Amino acid sequence: MVDVAWQGTGVNQQDVARRAKVLNKLRLGDILFHQLTKAAAILVLVLLGGVIVSLLLGALPALQEFGFSFVTTQSWNPVTDRFGALAPIYGTIITSLIAMLIAVPLGLLIAMFLTELCPMWLRRPIGIAIELLAGIPSIIYGIWGLFVFAPFLQAHVQPRVIAAFENVPVLSTLFEGPPFGIGILTAGLILAIMVLPFITSISRDVFDAVPAVLKEAAYGLGWTQWEVWRYVVLPFARIGVIGGIMLGLGRALGETMAVTFVIGNAHRISTSLLAPGTTISATIANEFTEAVGDLYTSSLIALGLILFFITFVVLAIARYLLLRVQRRIG
Known part of the structure; x- marks a missing residue:
């Protein structure tokens, strides 16, 4: 059957x-x-x-x-075995903030130009140039910053900035002292150049993903290109933009060789951005091979732990912002 x-x-x-x-x-x-x-x-x-x-x-x-004084003191003396991480923490945060303050608006504007305003024949060469900037090794940026960029700042930029802000209450403190060329500001500018390709590339990709019908509808209502980008393109792509910014910030926080060349490697905190300083990664790179004694080595590893914690906090804040944006959209 x-x-x-x-x-x-x-x-x-x-x-x-x-x-x-x-x-x-x-x-x-x-x-x-x-x-x-x-x-x-x-x-x-x-x-x-x-x-x-x-x-x-x-x-x-x-x-x-x-104890906790390791984070709150800036003394760093290997001879007496007295170590404090405040100066490297300060330098890491300040140089990263300078880099992001410059790279974020510049990167978004470049991405807007490439997606909305740039002629087709020019779009590809500029895009390739930006991607090439991301592929340059960090030590090349450091060599260029030490032998080309820092002397240029010392001779032509920093003296004029010091003279221009000499009598301005707050800015005179931020830009005071002799023009060394190297320092926290120079390191921040180098970092801005290094993270700019990441922010620009990711922002350009997410801007390209915006549906054309949304932009066409906005133009049909009589909006300008700025209004379309501000109220249509940027809100639609803000999740990707925040991700690109956080990626660039992570690169800035952990950058080592380029910063080591141009920051001056001085374990002290100065109110002037033109003064030499140091970062966590630069301190570890400079002194780890010369660390003698368990306490010296342990202090450098503790700096690495603090950098790990700072990066974790930054990523956690980024995830929180992305979740808030997604809930608002959803």
Whole structure:
């Protein structure tokens, strides 16, 4: 009876077995793919946990010795084994802020020009040039900053800035002192050049993803190009823009070689942006190979732990902003 039923439906047992074999093979491949992706995600968590544990263990002697004063003092004296992280923390935050204050508006304007205003024959060369900036090694930026950019600032820019703001109450403090060429401001400008391609490229891609019908409708209502970009393009692409900005900020916080060349590597806090300073990454790069003694090495590892914490806080704030934007849109 069963054979007659299979023959009546036009399906034999060989076809059924073949199809079952194919389905089992697909099911096995799906299970294998699921396990591989799960293992990759777990591996990332394991690596992150290993980094955190190693940093905590390495920084423990310094944290036990100095306590919270390690973060609040700026003294850094390897001879007397007195270490404080305030000056590197200050330099890291200030140089990153300078970089973002310059790179974010400039990058958004460049992305707007490439997507809305730039002629087609010029769009591709400018886009390639921006992508090439992202591919230049950081040590090249550092060499160029030390031998070309810093002397130019010292000879032509910083003296005029000091003279222009000499009698302005707040700016005179920010731009006082001799024009060294190197310093916190120079490091911030170099970082701005380095993070500019990341912000511009991501912003350009998300601006291109805006549906043309939205812009055409706005133009049909008589809006200007600025109004279309301000009230249509930017709100639609703000999630991607925030992601690009956070990516650039992460690059600025952790940059090492370029900053090491031009910041001056001085463990002190100055109100003037023209004065030499240091960052966490520059301090580690300069002194880790010369660290003698467990406390000295532990202090440098503690700086790395603080940089990790700062980066984590920045990324957490970025995720919170993205969630707020998504909830508002949703």
